[in-house]
Amino acid sequence: MQVDISELRREVGARKAFSFCGPLEDGFPAGISLAGPVEVEGTVLNTGPAYLVEGSIRAQVEAVCSRCLTPFRQVVEAPLREEFREGSPPPPGQDEVSEDSGVEVWFFQGDVMDLSEAVRQNLILALPTQPLCRPDCPGLCPVCGRRLDEGACDCRVEDVDPRLEGLRRFLNPKE
Numbered sequence: 001m002q003v004d005i006s007e008l009r010r011e012v013g014a015r016k017a018f019s020f021c022g023p024l025e026d027g028f029p030a031g032i033s034l035a036g037p038v039e040v041e042g043t044v045l046n047t048g049p050a051y052l053v054e055g056s057i058r059a060q061v062e063a064v065c066s067r068c069l070t071p072f073r074q075v076v077e078a079p080l081r082e083e084f085r086e087g088s089p090p091p092p093g094q095d096e097v098s099e100d101s102g103v104e105v106w107f108f109q110g111d112v113m114d115l116s117e118a119v120r121q122n123l124i125l126a127l128p129t130q131p132l133c134r135p136d137c138p139g140l141c142p143v144c145g146r147r148l149d150e151g152a153c154d155c156r157v158e159d160v161d162p163r164l165e166g167l168r169r170f171l172n173p174k175e
């Protein structure tokens with residue numbers, strides 16, 4: 001995911017559109033992985049001191065539902081807004097933050113900016129922390145483990161009032 005900015009150098013305010021569709025290095029949180037190529041489109045703007053990248057990211061991910069543990073696929077969309085500056089990056093731990101936009105500054109050398117890592121980080125920020133196969137997933141039966149969206153099981157999930165426990169035993173002597 002590289003953009004050649006050589007044609008933007010001469011003029012502050014020059015802008016260039018880009019789009020990519022390709023794989024991305026993994027490193028996603030456990031339980032989530034890419035299910036296909038990542039689509040990125042946007043523009044690079046020469047702001048004078050830096051190059052501002054603005055665009056959007058779209059990817060299909062495979063996740064495991066946090067309630068029913070079923071794998072499912074979901075489209076994740078994330079905004080992309082990053083500032084790139086020419087030069088060497090500062091030492092680790094001293095990340096520079098842009099005074100204009102407040103975002104972290106990325107550094108590049110030569111004519112080509114590599115957006116891959118910025119795309120990856122923005123995508124990770126947009127991933128669900130508790131993936132759900134659907135918003136109202138009923139989850140699993142706590143007794144038999146059956147997926148409750150396939151139908152109710154025969155398990156009795158009871159929350160018996162302890163004061164009534166004696167009465168229940170009296171009415172169900174076989175238990």
Ligand SMILES: [Zn+2]
Binds near residue numbers: 065070132137
């Ligand atoms: Zn589910």
Ligand SMILES: [Zn+2]
Binds near residue numbers: 141142155
């Ligand atoms: Zn059950």
